[in-house]
Amino acid sequence: MSDQDDTFPDEPIASLEETSQGAFNPADDVPERPQIPLEGGLNLSVSVKSQDSQVLEVEHLFGQSPIFQGLVKEEIREIINHAVKLPLQAGSPLFSQGDEADALFIIQSGEVQVRASSPMGEDIVLAVLGSGTIVGELALIDGGPRSATVEALGDCDIYRLTRESFDALREARNPAAYKVILNLASTVDARRRQTEARINEVFEDPAQHIDQFEGQVHDMLARLRKA
Amino acid sequence: MVVEQEKIIALLRQSAFFQDWEQADLETLCANCARKVFNVGEALWTAGEPGDGAFILLSGKIERTQLVRPDGQRSEHYDSPGDLVSLSTLVQPWEHTSSGTPLERCEVLELKREKFMEMFERDEVSAFRIVDAIATNLVEEMRDSNRRLHKVFGQPAETLRMLRRRMRENEG
Numbered sequence: 320m321s322d323q324d325d326t327f328p329d330e331p332i333a334s335l336e337e338t339s340q341g342a343f344n345p346a347d348d349v350p351e352r353p354q355i356p357l358e359g360g361l362n363l364s365v366s367v368k369s370q371d372s373q374v375l376e377v378e379h380l381f382g383q384s385p386i387f388q389g390l391v392k393e394e395i396r397e398i399i400n401h402a403v404k405l406p407l408q409a410g411s412p413l414f415s416q417g418d419e420a421d422a423l424f425i426i427q428s429g430e431v432q433v434r435a436s437s438p439m440g441e442d443i444v445l446a447v448l449g450s451g452t453i454v455g456e457l458a459l460i461d462g463g464p465r466s467a468t469v470e471a472l473g474d475c476d477i478y479r480l481t482r483e484s485f486d487a488l489r490e491a492r493n494p495a496a497y498k499v500i501l502n503l504a505s506t507v508d509a510r511r512r513q514t515e516a517r518i519n520e521v522f523e524d525p526a527q528h529i530d531q532f533e534g535q536v537h538d539m540l541a542r543l544r545k546a
Numbered sequence: 547m548v549v550e551q552e553k554i555i556a557l558l559r560q561s562a563f564f565q566d567w568e569q570a571d572l573e574t575l576c577a578n579c580a581r582k583v584f585n586v587g588e589a590l591w592t593a594g595e596p597g598d599g600a601f602i603l604l605s606g607k608i609e610r611t612q613l614v615r616p617d618g619q620r621s622e623h624y625d626s627p628g629d630l631v632s633l634s635t636l637v638q639p640w641e642h643t644s645s646g647t648p649l650e651r652c653e654v655l656e657l658k659r660e661k662f663m664e665m666f667e668r669d670e671v672s673a674f675r676i677v678d679a680i681a682t683n684l685v686e687e688m689r690d691s692n693r694r695l696h697k698v699f700g701q702p703a704e705t706l707r708m709l710r711r712r713m714r715e716n717e718g
Contacts, residue, residue, distance in 0.1 A: 461685040489678075497674045501666070504637045504680050507688055514691045515614075515643065518698050522615045525709040525716075532709060535702035 359415070366386055380427050380478070384453055386502045394495035401484040405429075405477045413469040413477065420458035420465050422481040429475030435467040447472065456503055459485050553577050554655070557604050561628025563679060572674040578672075579655035590632075590646035590654070597635025597642045599658040600676075606652020612644035614690075615657060616698060616708055623649070627685055633680050636662045645662075 381387050381395050381402075388396070402425075407413060413424060416435055426448060433446040433454075445467055448454060454469055459482055488496035521528045555572045558564040564572065584590055590601055590608060590634065601608075607625040614620050624631055634640060636659050657676075665673035699703050 390611045457685070457688065460681045463689075480659050492669075492671055492674050493675075496665070497677050500677050500681050501637060504634075504677070505588045507684055508634055508637060508640065511684075511688050511691045512640065512643075514695050518615045518691075521698060521705070521709070522712065525712045529706065529709050529713065530637055532706040536706055539702065 325428070343466050352535050364450065376426070377478070380425060380451060384425065384450060385506055386453060386456055386499055390495055390498050394498065397488070397493065398499065399405070399478075401488060402478045402480040405479050407471040407475040407477055409471050409473045413471065413472050414465050416465055416468045418465045420455055420461070420463055421455045422479045423459050423485075424454040424469075425478040425546055426452050426454065427476040427478060429471040429477075431469050431475060433467050433476075457507060458482055459503065460500060476523050557582070557627040559628075563630065567675065569669070570642060571598045571670070571675065573668055574665065575657070575672040576655065578661040579657045580692075581653065582592060582656050583651065583653050584648045585647055585651050588648065589652055591642050592646075593642050593645045595642055595663065597637045598639060598660075599656055599662070600633045600636050601631045601646070602655040602657065603629040603631070604653040604655060606654075607649040608646055608652055608654075609649050610644050610646050614694065616694065616705070627656060628649070630676075630679055630683075633676070633683050635659060635678065 369432065377399055378392065378395055381399055382390070382392070387395060404427075405424075407429070412421075413431060428450055430447055430449045430455070432444060433448065433513055448469075459480065462482070466469070482486050485496060485499075489500075500518050549703060551573070554576055555569070558567075558572060567575075574661070576656055581604075582607075593612070603624050607623060608629075608631060610624065610631060612620050612621045631643070631646060636657065639659065662673060662676065666677070
């Protein structure tokens with residue numbers, strides 16, 4: 320896998336009750352209607368809903384994510400206005416391993432599968448992600464190749480926020496964009512520390528882990544012999 | 547020796563990071579920092595302790611040391627005015643994973659997390675620019691962690707060899 324390791328699932332999404340005080344609450348008064356551009360044609364399942372409930376649903380989707388915590392509803396709307404809705408048919412790839420990471424995705428409905436090729440060339444399913452999950456959030460602040468392939472298991476509705484559009488907010492010194500980066504820094508640094516702890520654990524007590532690595536090496540040798 | 551704010555700003559402007567900042571933003575930053583002097587032997591921060599802020603070097607030289615697996619002990623030197631260290635502790639009161647010590651008498655600006663968050667909540671451009679630096683550092687650190695994660699778990703034969711060697715050393 321590549322150095323760019325941003326396609327793994329985010330931490331479980333916090334419930335609305337967990338949102339910080341003063342943050343966006345979808346039960347607030349009816350909001351102004353944000354412009355939600357559609358990409359790839361109209362989605363009929365959305366068009367039958369009222370526009371207001373659709374807007375609330377999208378605001379709820381964004382507002383519940385840890386990286387948008389602390390944003391007030393106007394700020395959530397600013398971010399939504401820079402995102403694009405992307406209907407994805409079952410089996411279609413969202414992106415492929417090795418693609419340039421240039422956007423964050425938020426799954427509104429449906430499920431996606433995260434797969435990656437192992438060093439032995441095997442296709443490994445890493446995760447199945449559903450509604451409310453963010454994929455590839457590090458792409459908002461950095462490029463590099465995607466470390467996994469993500470494709471729709473069924474029909475999905477997904478929002479895409481590109482780094483280019485997010486950078487426009489950053490360049491304008493938009494406070495919402497900077498709140499997102501600070502939240503992202505907290506989430507990603509926590510994950511980095513978990514990674515470090517996982518690595519350290521192996522070397523601090525080698526006797527506990529040697530069997531695991533011996534097993535992996537034996538499996539690899541067995542596969543090579545078969546090949 | 548006390549360095550006046552104008553001198554501090556002139557020092558900061560020597561660095562690529564601060565050189566294009568507006569004067570007012572540099573003044574805001576300075577107003578929210580405490581100027582401190584550390585002598586050789588006095589740690590700026592120590593691994594394992596909770597961090598509560600970042601440092602901006604004005605003069606002297608700081609060594610940052612960290613044990614990183616499986617590479618071993620890593621040491622980085624900061625010796626240019628405007629160098630930023632320990633930035634991640636502005637985000638959360640994480641425990642330091644490294645130690646920072648002066649290799650020679652050094653003068654720094656200390657920015658406490660509480661002050662930084664106040665600046666951030668006031669939408670100060672200086673706070674936003676520091677967030678930009680935090681993001682850049684974080685990406686580099688994440689890449690480094692992922693590289694080592696893949697080295698350890700993606701190359702089991704090499705990891706097995708290192709673990710066996712380590713066990714022999716422990717037994718010896």
